[in-house]
Amino acid sequence: MNKTIVLIDAGFLSKLSRYFGAGKYLIYNLITFSKNLAEKQKLSCEHVYYYTAPPFQSNSPTKEELERYNRYGNFKNKLSKDKIISIREGRCQRLKIDGKFIYGQKGVDSLAIIDLMSIPLEHKEVKKVILIANDSDFVPAVKKLKELNIETILYTYYSKKRKSSFSRSNELLKAVSRYVQLTKEDFDKSKLIKPSK
Helix, strand or coil: CEEEEEEEEHHHHHHHHHHHCCCCCCCECHHHHHHHHHHHCCEEEEEEEEEECCCCCCCCCCHHHHHHHHHHHHHHHHHHCCCCEEEEECEEEEEEECCEEEEEEECHHHHHHHHHHHHHHHCCCCCEEEEECCCHHHHHHHHHHHHCCCEEEEEECCCCCCCCCCCCCCHHHHHCCEEEECCHHHHHCCECCCCCC
């Protein structure tokens, strides 16, 4: 079975998990999830890159900010124990717009693009890459990989409804070799199994 690398936009996957969970985040095993998606393409998952940003911390963090950061730290530590995964961290930006705080990830896509472009050097045997995302920022990197005879398989979710949080341009869909809509079943097949005591 040919090897692949799986690259995950955590912000997108988190939003999709909450959407499928009707407002609640689905609980699933991220590594099993990645391996299952690779197997659906008759590929073996060699490594997973997970792109995220730690929760925002103000100069004098509130109790809620500290609790959120500690939960993130626990999640990161558990995930990092498996050598198949690398966690790439951008930063969380907070803006105040119309009196409300808006949070967004910064630098995350750039890290993913760097790793995409590093695949021909660091994973020379890999000829098919799996990208879990929905951002057109990846288009130039995907096109360049195609020139280097490396296919990108996109797992995504999109809606044709205007102004939907999953609506988007078709540029990324056109750029990749193949795209597949993620389903709730993909999450359900990757249930998190708690170790028995």
